[in-house]
Amino acid sequence: MSPPLLLELQGVQTHIGAYHILHGVDLAVPSAGVTMLLGRNGAGKTTTLRTIMGLWRASQGQVTFDGTPIGGPGTRKSPPDMARMGIAYVPENMGIFADLSVKENILLAARQARSADQLDTARLEWIFGFFPALKKFWLHPAGKLSGGQKQMLAVARAIIEPRRLLLIDEPSKGLAPAIIQNMIDAFIELKQASTTILLVEQNFNFARQVGDHVAVMDNGRVVHAGGMHELADDDALQTSLLGLSLGSHQ
């Protein structure tokens, strides 16, 4: 029995100025699981996320979230609309506000809280469990954090309040293996709490541990979609899709 689809892209094309990046993306993201979006650099993964979030307009095709069209010619939704529908976006560059403290970054992401004392302390402690550095540097300007800590903050912002869909772009980039493990644990718990995650990743080991479903992109299209286990067990398929034998990667 296939789970209902939370997010669906059909024939989505995106142009950025003169560049035609997405050439007809068909993507199905089932609820309450992690869908990995894999592919080489330049395949269009980031563009796909940005199109879903409304940062870039799809020139053709349709993006549907929980049954509601949110993208494509004809829809007029903008990023704040997406966020209010329960979609959180963690960009590749993390989008950290460097002049604001860690606390202020998180406060901003918590739309329900008027001030810091209104933050859900239980939830905060839960987040600190995965990312202890955030507790340590709570009052420090976010710009002073290391790259890995900024990644943690970016993800923490997306989960400070329950969201229905998380769009995360390469969260493990530049992270040390120990921190990556923390992040894997965080995603697994989120998944168990019925959050849907669409995750762009280059690190196949990370992907394999966290992902339930996988979509591989190349040249602005999805060229393979299926279950993570099938892909993880099939070395030949991995090589043809991703150009290298990922089993040899740690």
Place this chain on the structure above:
Amino acid sequence: MSTVDIDTPLPRVRADLRPVLLVLALAAIALPLVGSFSTWVTLTLAGLAMGMIIFIVASGMTLVFGLMDVLNFGHGLFIAIGAYMAATVLSGMADWTQSGSLWMNLAAVLPAMIVGMLVAGAVGLAFERVIVRPVYGQHLKQILITMGGMIIGEEIIKMIWGPQTLSLPLPEALRGAFLLGDAAIEKFRIVALVVGVLVLGGMLWLLNRTKLGLLIRAGVEDREMVESLGYRIRHLFVGVFVAGSMLAGLGGVLWGMYQQSVVPQLGAQVNVLIFIVIMIGGLGSTVGCLIGALLVGLMANYTGFLLPKAALFSNIALMVAILLWRPQGVYPVTNR
């Protein structure tokens, strides 16, 4: 950058105090040049008062640029409006301003400030809608069109009040100076300083202690991310623009009273000073704007005393020197 992260000691967050030291340095250098201590005190207080007024008018513009990337070359118009409103209101309340009682005088100045702010804010709202909104994201057009807007505004001022210089006499009790030892301290400058400090305090409180302020500070850094977090920043912008024009109006009231006269070209005249200040301060930085304003105010008063002919040039030289040191201003906003 690994597990060591968690164990490393907390870095000392050192605030960058060098620009603040610059202000103190300027005052210190002026002392021997001026010679007399009492004169130096007078000049320094005058400079700080003027600096505060300039800060009030410039802060709006730097926030507007920082938040929405809009260059308003017509910001001086709101200042002129404030000044003219002050002239009108104060002359209308002549019996209050001519009374020797300090309270009656202040009771006349307060409505002048409120009216100045409200009218400037209303004009700001119209300005944003008609002149600025259609040219978001196009800097060249913004420069041209906001200048055009200022020309139109200036002409309308001429239409209503006439092209000549209007005098704006200070209310009785605020005239003159009182003596602190040998130094003459003009009463009105104290008022300007107090108002300035109140405004500064209010702004810092808003920016640092409220969620709205948080939004503004974040928006200055990364507008797109703030939108992705769910906030409709366009609405915020109109609010900030109007607030900026209201501040300019308030500053205009003070400026008019400081100069004791108003001319239609007031806007264009102050524009140049504002640009120098926000360039020194860094586009988008409130504290930088304060530093820049204080430096400019002090410099104007010191050179006004020492080398009157070099006044405007000295401020430009100051700006060039600072830009050579930090090309983005003393407190550039990160990520821009």
Place this chain on the structure above:
Amino acid sequence: MSFRLLSGDPPRSPLLALALIAIVALLATAPFLFPGPKSLAVAAKILVFVILVASYDLLLGYTGIVSFAHTMFFGIGAYGVAIASIRMEPGWTAVFAGVGAGLAVSLAFALLIGLASLRVRAIFYAMITLAVAAAFQTLVSQLSDLTGGEDGLNFKVPQMLRPAFRPFSEPVFGVTIDGRIITYYLIAAVCVVLFLMLLRIVNSPFGRVLQAIRENPFRAEAIGYRTVLYRSLSNLLAAAFATLAGAMYALWLRYNGPDTSLSFEIMLNILLMLVIGGMGTMYGAVVGASLFVFAQSYLQDGLHLIHDAVTGVAPLALLFEPDRWLLWLGILFVVSVYYFPTGIAGRLREFARRR
């Protein structure tokens, strides 16, 4: 031949060509068609401003540099001639010395300001030029020994250009030829040459690089052009042409003062003329300057007429007071920036292309 004369950059629109030919013809025959001091003054002003605005087009329209210091160079040229004619024996030597000195000072300033643009962003640059121009104007007013301060300088021009000079005793085509008319044609000849030179510059390989830099400075740099060099050269050239325009203006007026050549109002006028005429076209400068100077001189009369007609209705009367012509020009400016971003010349070319 005309194609090569125009450096391969013809008007490319029949309407535009027609307008230009008409303007040129009128200017060429102005002393005879419209005798009288005022109309000749208007015509001379148009000539001077065509070059001033065209030089600004080189900077803004072709290189994409926003500068508010252009009037500074205009003023330097004018003051050069004026001061030289007062300090030395008035005559051609003084004029050439003045022009030479003016050029030297302008180029020095242009170089300095150009260097500033290296370290700061474009927006900062615009504001810096604003501040520098304001400071320069103040400085000039204050160095009254040299510049005559607020009152300016009246000076004598070479013999041949003086009003009293009459080369012919008989009127030619019904008009007595005097020094003023000779001055007029001298200015016209110089302006024609300068304009053609500007056309040559913008249509040369150098000009194309400038446009590339305007469109995308990073790409230009990536291709291998030293944008710094090209921008500085553009600055210098624009300053030089503006200086020459200033020198001619002073020769015509036999006077120069801070309000005549340095005021911010003139800078705004240049912007108006360029935006309304059409940036990045050179011909836009011709159209814009002609229209603007003409309107400036005669609009007041036009407003006067309307004003008298609506005196009954108080607020309307206020709006149409002859002194309020700048208000209308300001409104026209704002409207142009929205609806005619390419200006008149640009619009006419677009029409022609669509046919």
